[in-house]
């Protein structure tokens with residue numbers, strides 16, 4: 257006798273996400289953003305970048321150092337570093353091995369040292385020693401991609417910028433704001449549905465929410481201030 261197959265639902269399988277079914281509703285995502293914005297604003301009124309910096313060059317360096325490293329560790333390292341290297345000329349004129357030694361505890365120190373010195377040299381040669389303030393120019397610097405460029409634009413220059421870090425990627429998918437987890441595609445998806453003046457703070461608030469409540473492994477859905485807007489509430493692995 258052949259046994260009747262159980263349906264996935266009866267077998268307790270998780271329902272398929274729109275990503276898997278190919279049905280992503282951009283209009284609904286835009287409406288969801290409008291609902292989420294005031295809730296996040298209320299929950300996280302005072303947000304900003306955790307990296308310490310005093311000028312655009314310092315933020316650029318700190319952001320390069322923060323790859324695969326905690327912001328807290330970068331802040332410890334840059335406290336002395338920014339007293340030693342005060343300008344693009346200081347970085348460009350330093351020995352690579354010395355920079356490596358100075359940033360060693362941030363990890364990936366060889367690649368980061370090459371990027372920092374290369375970026376400083378280009379800033380000196382082509383931008384008169386000043387970190388450029390446009391995306392087009394910033395991404396021409398060695399070791400600087402859109403994520404780093406957005407970080408500098410949004411936080412050092414006060415321009416609207418979408419920073420797709422790991423928290424923004426995870427939360428955007430759980431909140432079904434995009435079907436993409438590629439940071440560049442996600443950046444353009446969010447740019448379409450988040451009002452431009454809100455870009456930078458919206459990302460900071462998503463990051464704060466990702467750190468405090470919507471954690472990667474164990475999101476606290478019962479205590480989440482935006483749960484009523486979240487398609488993944490109580491089922492965060494759906495996305």
Ligand code: SF4
Nearest residue numbers: 470475477480486489
């Ligand atoms: S309801 Fe849960 S999955 Fe949705 S944003 Fe809140 S914590 Fe994250």
